[in-house]
Amino acid sequence: MNSFTLLSSFMQKGRGRMPTEIFTPTAEEMDARIARYDELTPMSTTDDLDWVPQDAWEIFFARKIMAVILEDTKSPFGNRAPIIGANGTTMFISIMPPGQGPCLHDHNETYETFMVLQGSIEYRVGDPIEHKRVLNQWDVFSCPPGVYREFNNVGDGDAVQLTILTGPIERDDVTMPHSVKERVTSEYGAKVADAFGEIMPFDPPSAQEKV
Numbered sequence: 721m722n723s724f725t726l727l728s729s730f731m732q733k734g735r736g737r738m739p740t741e742i743f744t745p746t747a748e749e750m751d752a753r754i755a756r757y758d759e760l761t762p763m764s765t766t767d768d769l770d771w772v773p774q775d776a777w778e779i780f781f782a783r784k785i786m787a788v789i790l791e792d793t794k795s796p797f798g799n800r801a802p803i804i805g806a807n808g809t810t811m812f813i814s815i816m817p818p819g820q821g822p823c824l825h826d827h828n829e830t831y832e833t834f835m836v837l838q839g840s841i842e843y844r845v846g847d848p849i850e851h852k853r854v855l856n857q858w859d860v861f862s863c864p865p866g867v868y869r870e871f872n873n874v875g876d877g878d879a880v881q882l883t884i885l886t887g888p889i890e891r892d893d894v895t896m897p898h899s900v901k902e903r904v905t906s907e908y909g910a911k912v913a914d915a916f917g918e919i920m921p922f923d924p925p926s927a928q929e930k931v
Contacts, residue, residue: 755802760786764798776908782814794892810885821872825896830887833862839879843871894920
């Protein structure tokens with residue numbers, strides 16, 4: 721029995737929402753809701769884009785992303801996680817070497833909450849960037865929908881970050897500014913830019929970019 725089938729059974733007992741009656745899951749159902757760090761694997765999106773140059777990949781994503789919880793829906797973070805379905809919650813762990821981090825992007829419908837587990841990470845918001853804040857271990861930044869944000873490891877060693885997405889179960893809500901498309905097309909070609917645009921669409925040029 722796969723984890724999604726187990727989830728369905730689990731939720732049926734809970735009547736598809738927070739249970740009105742307390743129940744005890746089976747041992748198998750409990751195990752389907754556990755993720756062990758040493759068993760996490762890179763997100764499946766890496767398999768789909770294994771032909772993309774590593775430097776191009778690292779414009780869009782942290783060098784290593786390991787999904788912990790995913791919804792059973794289309795997601796930029798793939799479809800492989802030890803826990804499937806948690807009432808609209810997505811969770812993953814990112815590892816970034818010094819100087820690395822993903823480009824500006826926006827989650828249009830969901831909150832993206834970051835906790836620094838190791839190192840120092842600078843969070844930047846706006847397009848063009850207007851505000852920057854450096855967070856250290858255990859610090860948290862909760863970014864609301866509709867805000868362009870990016871982050872970068874500004875420490876001397878690897879930075880580790882826990883990310884939690886909350887909101888509608890649908891996760892296909894990530895977009896990027898048009899300036900990112902122009903940069904990637906210039907450096908790596910239209911094929912690479914279009915491949916990432918299939919995962920996270922590029923927004924139309926802003927009024928400033930059109931001038």
